Amino acid sequence: MEEGNRFSNEQVEASALPEFQRVELVPVADAYLPWALITQTAFWLLLAVAALVIPKLPFVPLDGFWWLPLPPVVVAVVSAVYARLDARYRAWALREHDLIYRYGVAWRKTVIVPFARIQHVEALHGPLERYLGLMRVKCFTAGGMTADLTVKGLDRAAARRVRQYLLEQIAESAAREDESSGAEADRASVHEPD
Amino acid sequence: MSRIDVNTWQRLAPMALLFLVINGGAKFVRDNLYAFAGAGAGFAFLDRLGLREFVLGGLVLLLGGVLFAIIYHRRFRFRIEGDAIRVRRGLIENKDLRIRFARVQNVGLSQPIYFRPFGLVRFTLETPGAESTEVSLPGVSRELALALRDHIARHGGADVDPADSGEPTADSHEAAEPRADPALMHRPGSLRLFAHGLVSNQVWLIAGIAAWAAGTLWERIERWIESIGVSALFQRVLEAGWIGAASLVLGLVMLLFGLSGVLALIRFHGFVLRDLGDRVLAVGGLLDKREQNIRRQKLTGLTLYQTALGRLIGQWYLVGKQASSKEFEVDPTARHFLVPGLRRDDLDIVDRLMPGFSIPGTFRPISPRFRSLFWARISAAVVAPVVVLWWFAPQASPFLLIPPAILLAVLYLVHRSWRCWGWQVVDGVCWIQQGVFGLRRDAFELSMVQQAVVVRTPFFRRHGLATLRLVLPQGQVSIPFLPLEDANALANRAIYAAETSLGHRV
Numbered sequence: 001m002e003e004g005n006r007f008s009n010e011q012v013e014a015s016a017l018p019e020f021q022r023v024e025l026v027p028v029a030d031a032y033l034p035w036a037l038i039t040q041t042a043f044w045l046l047l048a049v050a051a052l053v054i055p056k057l058p059f060v061p062l063d064g065f066w067w068l069p070l071p072p073v074v075v076a077v078v079s080a081v082y083a084r085l086d087a088r089y090r091a092w093a094l095r096e097h098d099l100i101y102r103y104g105v106a107w108r109k110t111v112i113v114p115f116a117r118i119q120h121v122e123a124l125h126g127p128l129e130r131y132l133g134l135m136r137v138k139c140f141t142a143g144g145m146t147a148d149l150t151v152k153g154l155d156r157a158a159a160r161r162v163r164q165y166l167l168e169q170i171a172e173s174a175a176r177e178d179e180s181s182g183a184e185a186d187r188a189s190v191h192e193p194d
Numbered sequence: 195m196s197r198i199d200v201n202t203w204q205r206l207a208p209m210a211l212l213f214l215v216i217n218g219g220a221k222f223v224r225d226n227l228y229a230f231a232g233a234g235a236g237f238a239f240l241d242r243l244g245l246r247e248f249v250l251g252g253l254v255l256l257l258g259g260v261l262f263a264i265i266y267h268r269r270f271r272f273r274i275e276g277d278a279i280r281v282r283r284g285l286i287e288n289k290d291l292r293i294r295f296a297r298v299q300n301v302g303l304s305q306p307i308y309f310r311p312f313g314l315v316r317f318t319l320e321t322p323g324a325e326s327t328e329v330s331l332p333g334v335s336r337e338l339a340l341a342l343r344d345h346i347a348r349h350g351g352a353d354v355d356p357a358d359s360g361e362p363t364a365d366s367h368e369a370a371e372p373r374a375d376p377a378l379m380h381r382p383g384s385l386r387l388f389a390h391g392l393v394s395n396q397v398w399l400i401a402g403i404a405a406w407a408a409g410t411l412w413e414r415i416e417r418w419i420e421s422i423g424v425s426a427l428f429q430r431v432l433e434a435g436w437i438g439a440a441s442l443v444l445g446l447v448m449l450l451f452g453l454s455g456v457l458a459l460i461r462f463h464g465f466v467l468r469d470l471g472d473r474v475l476a477v478g479g480l481l482d483k484r485e486q487n488i489r490r491q492k493l494t495g496l497t498l499y500q501t502a503l504g505r506l507i508g509q510w511y512l513v514g515k516q517a518s519s520k521e522f523e524v525d526p527t528a529r530h531f532l533v534p535g536l537r538r539d540d541l542d543i544v545d546r547l548m549p550g551f552s553i554p555g556t557f558r559p560i561s562p563r564f565r566s567l568f569w570a571r572i573s574a575a576v577v578a579p580v581v582v583l584w585w586f587a588p589q590a591s592p593f594l595l596i597p598p599a600i601l602l603a604v605l606y607l608v609h610r611s612w613r614c615w616g617w618q619v620v621d622g623v624c625w626i627q628q629g630v631f632g633l634r635r636d637a638f639e640l641s642m643v644q645q646a647v648v649v650r651t652p653f654f655r656r657h658g659l660a661t662l663r664l665v666l667p668q669g670q671v672s673i674p675f676l677p678l679e680d681a682n683a684l685a686n687r688a689i690y691a692a693e694t695s696l697g698h699r700v
Contacts, residue, residue, distance in 0.1 A: 017683075017686045017687060017690050018686065018690065019682065019686055020682070020685065020686060020689065021682050097693040098689060098693065104649075106651060106652060107649055107650075107651055108649070108650045108651075108655075109647050109648070109649050109650075110647065110648045111645060111646070111647045112645065112646045112647075112685060112689050113644070113645045114643075114644075114689055114692045114693045115693075116692060116693055116695070117643075117644040117645065117692060141644040141645060141665070149645065
């Protein structure tokens with residue numbers, strides 16, 4: 001909304017714009033598939049085991065319910081197929097000025113986040129991810145929780161490099177902004193330490 | 195500046211207590227409305243109580259509320275610290291909040307009717323990160339509030355000429371001639387404000403509340419009707435058959451719209467929108483006179499609304515958008531910067547409010563596959579069961595004509611929706627239009643985009659289509675059923691604009 005920017009109106013040939021769809025994306029780490037398989041099927045497999053065991057207990061009157069484990073097994077198999085397809089499609093890439101992330105099976109999404117819009121970055125991993133050497137990178141932008149992007153399936157070294165690279169790019173972009181717009185003070189963080 | 199005591203802890207005026215009690219009571223009712231409405235349990239419970247118990251319970255609640263308000267009022271302190279405001283408040287948990295003025299996106303002044311004799315106002319500050327009003331100082335003197343407002347504008351990088359700062363006294367605004375005032379952007383008359391109540395969606399909200407209240411309290415209403423002796427009149431009207439019932443419904447609808455119009459008139463009474471250079475100032479309200487100071491720099495887009503009824507009488511309203519942490523808009527007009535009563539000739543206000551924003555003459559349509567997909571799927575879902583029913587129960591065939599008739603109406607609505615969808619980019623500003631009978635037009639600079647998402651379902655992949663979702667500081671906007679090339683090109687353009695823009699970090 002700044003005057004200088006608002007009225008800049010130079011023509012840019014649409015064909016000259018960098019095209020995100022031509023970027024060669026990097027598939028997620030191989031360890032992502034076992035992680036996705038475990039996290040997406042574990043609950044259903046446990047349920048299937050419980051459904052198999054419980055009718056056999058002497059104090060549970062559930063005769064003729066041999067089929068009870070089948071529904072959770074079916075869901076687990078579907079989840080496993082879904083995880084496999086998802087792992088094959090899931091990929092990411094860094095460009096000079098943005099991060100591209102592609103995911104989804106039926107609803108395939110390609111997300112592009114400019115570094116200039118990222119407010120801060122977080123790298124995190126759970127116990128299973130730690131065991132498999134995986135890490136997630138979470139990018140926070142303005143615009144609510146749906147505007148945050150979590151890049152899953154990076155190996156630990158790549159995730160740390162990505163995080164570092166993003167932080168450097170954010171700092172550079174903020175410095176450029178400060179130089180050009182007279183160092184307006186209101187663009188630090190939302191939280192205000194007293 | 196001389197009117198502000200810097201670095202001194204200040205307290206609210208005693209009259210603020212009244213505001214705290216009223217506001218706290220209203221909040222209590224609002225927060226618990228769903229609990230009551232959900233089960234109707236509250237009123238069922240009331241039926242088992244006598245009036246005395248009810249009054250006693252109410253008095254206990256009131257006393258509790260007053261006590262809490264007194265403690266809150268006694269503990270409330272605020273202090274101006276050069277470039278920031280610090281507020282200490284809380285009942286059980288004490289909060290110490292400090293907000294730099296540079297973060298402030300809105301400054302609001304409102305004056306409930308009971309503050310007027312004492313020259314007090316409620317001063318509010320909003321920041322982009324907060325879901326609700328971040329700082330509220332009820333019961334500060336008008337002079338202090340105005341001085342604070344100007345002080346904040348100075349620290350927010352805005353140069354404010356106090357002479358041009360649009361004092362929010364109704365008299366000064368109403369005395370000025372519209373044409374002689376170059377700062378005046380919009381001043382709708384009472385008729386247009388009343389019409390805003392008719393055309394805005396507020397009327398449906400009132401209808402919803404009325405329907406709920408009537409459903410829950412029907413027995414009491416019946417007793418009341420009998421007690422005031424108009425039941426015979428109602429009986430006579432209903433005895434008149436269809437005509438009587440239709441006139442009764444018509445009367446109720448007219449009453450509803452009239453009420454909505456009057457409410458809009460009260461809410462926006464004397465509405466004036468002024469251009470103060472780096473800020474715009476909106477003043478209006480009868481019982482609660484509100485002044486909204488919006489920093490232009492903090493406006494991230496706008497939405498023009500024209501409801502179906504608004505289309506009939508050619509009336510629009512505009513909502514200025516700002517960075518918000520809310521995920522979804524429950525009520526698009528709630529506490530936002532709203533400009534009511536716009537006619538077609540007034541729409542140049544868009545360009546005055548946000549220079550560079552001009553409404554496009556034409557919108558690019560989305561793919562006709564939007565219509566064919568929904569037509570095919572909805573028709574299949576209706577026709578298949580009807581055919582099966584007709585096959586097995588041919589005697590029910592007269593009734594089986596009803597679903598296809600409804601289907602035709604739904605198919606027409608799908609067609610209308612497809613016709614209304616459109617998008618256009620003019621000078622780096624993206625416009626997205628949608629609606630069925632009414633219209634909604636969202637406008638934002640492409641450089642404001644925080645994130646671009648291209649979504650492709652199996653159907654989209656088969657037909658070379660995509661949905662483009664753009665995440666903005668104020669929320670998300672989507673354009674469905676775009677040809678893939680257009681979706682990619684628009685995403686590339688938005689990302690390029692965001693990456694080459696030097697400002698706009700929200």
